[in-house]
Amino acid sequence: MKKIYFITAILFFNLYFSQHKKYSDYYNIKKNYENYPENDSRAFVFLDQYIKLAKQKKDYDRLAQGYEDAVFYSASSVDKLKYADSTVYAALLSKNNDIISDAYLGKGIIYYFNYKKYKPALDEYLKAYEYSENSTNDYLKNEILYHLGVVKCYLGYYDSALAHFQKANDYFYQKLQEKAHPNIIFNNKKGYYNSLHRIIVCYRNLKSYNAADSLITKGLAQTQNNPDFQQEYGYFLKEKGIEQLRKNDVKNALNSLQKSIKPINHINDFAWSTVNYFYIGKSYLALENSHEAIQYFQKVDSVFQEHNFILPELRENYEQLIHYYKDQKDNSKELYYTKQLLKADRIISKDFAYLSSTIHKDYDTRTLQEEKERLERTTSWGKWIIIGLIFLALLLVAIIAEKLRNEKNIKINYKILEDKILNNLYTPSHEKFDSKPNEDEKCNLNEELVGQILSKLKSFEDKCGFIENGLTINKLAHKLHTNSNYLSQIINEYKGVNFNRYLSELRIRYITNKLYNDKIYLTYKIETLAEKCGIASRTNFSNLFREINGMRPTDFIKKRQKDIKTGCQNFPVFGTV
Incomplete structure (x- = not known):
């Protein structure tokens, strides 16, 4: 029995130390920098070693992690974006969809937070969303959902953004009811409070003021005396101040807005800082203190000059400045602000x-x-x-x-x-297809052969075989077990078009039906839509779509999204851009 215990102990320690050795090189490097604060470039003394080791071992999972750490510790926005690109590159080599999704999400966050470039950010978030579709990582999925909502909120799609934030908020709230490691609890609280703040912003812009008031009270109560969430407390104070100003409770509004400046500026969130400055300026205007008001309006302009955002x-900030200097008869400053x-x-x-x-x-x-x-x-x-x-x-x-x-x-x-x-009049095989030729246009093939080929073509259309990339008449003839000359002749005479036009119309009608009936297709880029229906070129796809449908695919998508948003359909749209 002792011998068995001894052998078991040896096997256990061999397994432990082999696993420890497997990760010890990375661990021994990372422990030297993991406690540095964000944007602290001292980390690169060790981080460069980590990245070099991962490259040597072709350990792409670790390489992606190293580049992601480099994003975190880089001091400049330019370097952050450069390392975000490298993270995506390494993640793609790892072939792990969760890692790829997280890399695209990280790049989108850099575009959003550091550059305030919303359209590029949205492109990266949508890529992250596509790679996460089959993931079991619910935290990652809801993080992506949250950031999609952030961009949509700034672009003005408040209803769609609200749906994203509410779903993410529900997820983080449910996770907070579970026992977990303190770090996981902290991340879930962050997700919960930030999504709650964004819901309030959406309600404010949708003029659902009672709903916003209720959530502001909840957010302030939960973050007021919590040193770990002062940033979120600042966001809730900001929204409280804006709401108080709307109710003409000016002095309390000014107090709330001024208190919210410090925690928001602490993380250099210049977007929300400008909102703060603007509403503080409006508060001073309501108190007939134009001098103080103009100083805060000018702070908004300072941010605009620095970040072009x-x-x-x-x-309205600039309208107030123009009015003020017009009254002061200061032509130079009036001209500048104009x-x-x-x-x-x-x-x-x-x-x-x-x-x-x-x-x-x-x-x-x-x-x-x-x-x-x-x-x-x-x-x-x-x-x-x-x-x-x-x-x-x-x-x-x-x-x-x-x-x-x-x-x-x-x-x-x-x-x-x-x-x-x-009215089911736009199926791929409808309209002029399958029309009978005139007597003088009939081919010299026997009717039985013609019937067989037409039957196979119908099966080909019903099964959407036409979405295959690189399909030629020779390939199709081979699939249908017939001669390409026979096939070409029958398509010309019975379909009323040549093979290329026949294939193009099938593909465009297929993707048009998908865009109308399947809302997920409305989130795809034009390149993806072209690929989905078997057309290799974005330009060729757009030209064919316009030629056949009389409008560009982007116009069709926008019109369809608008119809859904305004209630022409009884289901909500997800992922509109």
């Missing part, structure tokens, strides 16, 4: 297309043009401004006219397509 809801407003409008129109089409603009193009004309009389170079503005105004009118004409055509063509789809 502004939120649509802060557009130019800043025009610059802000360009950014809003580019990065916030959805919001820029709906946001109320007290200073529209005509007003700005009139103000420029007035300033021209007091500045030596004003005449060039007015010439430029007239040109821009004419160009804008032409663009708007063209846009309206295109929108009208899009609505007409979309309605035609929708009627066909709803």
Whole structure:
């Protein structure tokens, strides 16, 4: 019996030390830097060793982890993005979908948090979402869901973003009811409080003020005296201050907003800092303290100058500055802030297309043009401004006219397509396909052979064989056990088109039906849609879609998303962009 115990002990220690040795090299390096704070470049003395070791051993899981750590400890945004690219590269080599998904998520976070570039961030989040679809890692899935919601919220899709945040919030709340390691509990609390904050922001923009009030009270109660969550406490205070200002409780609003500055600025979240500055400025205006108000409005401009970033809801910031300096008869500063407003409008129109089409603009193009004309009389170079503005105004009118004409055509063509789809008149094999040729157009093949080939073609269409990439008439003839000349002749005469056109129409009708009936297809990029229906080129796909359907695929997708959002369908859309 002692011998058995002895042998068992030897086997156990051999197994333990072999596993310990397997990970000890990485562990011994990582323990030297893992306690450094974020953005501390001292970590690279050891982190470079970690990455070098992973490269030598071609351990791509570890290499991805090393690059992810490099993102965390890099001090500059440029380096963070560079290492985020390297993380994606290593993750793809690992062929582990969870690691790949996490890498794309990390890159998207850099675009969002460090650069405030929402469209690139959304592209990375969608890639992360695709790789996580079959994952069992629910934390990763809900983290992706949260960040998708963040970008959608900034782009103005508040209903869709709200659905994401609520789902993520429910997940993190459920996880908090389970016993777990303190680090896991901390991460779940972070996820819970941040998603709660985002839900409040959505409710505020959707004017669901009672719902927002209730959640603000809950968030403040749970974070107020908790030193680990002062950042989140600052977010809830910010929202409380905005709500108090809406209710004209100005002094308390000012107090809440000023208290929220420190925890938000502590993490350099300049986006929410500008929101704080703006509403503090509005609070001072309500108290008729223009001097203090202007200082805070100018803080928003300072952030704009440094980061070339502004939120649509802060557009009013420049209107207030222009009004103020107009009253002060300070032409120089009025002109400067007018130019800043025009610059802000360009950014809003580019990065916030959805919001820029709906946001109320007290200073529209005509007003700005009139103000420029007035300033021209007091500045030596004003005449060039007015010439430029007239040109821009004419160009804008032409663009708007063209846009309206295109929108009208899009609505007409979309309605035609929708009627066909709803009445089952737009299936791949419908319409001119299977029409009988005239007597003088009939081929010289016997009817039995023609019937066999047409039957096989119908089966080919019903089974969606046409979505295969690189399909040629020779390949199809081989699959149908017939001669390519016979097949070409029958397609020309019985389908009314040549083989290439026949294949293109099948593919475009297939993907059009998918876009209309399956909402997940609305989240795909054009390249993915082309691939899904067997077309190799994005350009070729777009051209064929427009030629066959009378509208671009992007226009069809936007119109379909709008119909779903406005309640034309009885199901919610997930993943609209």
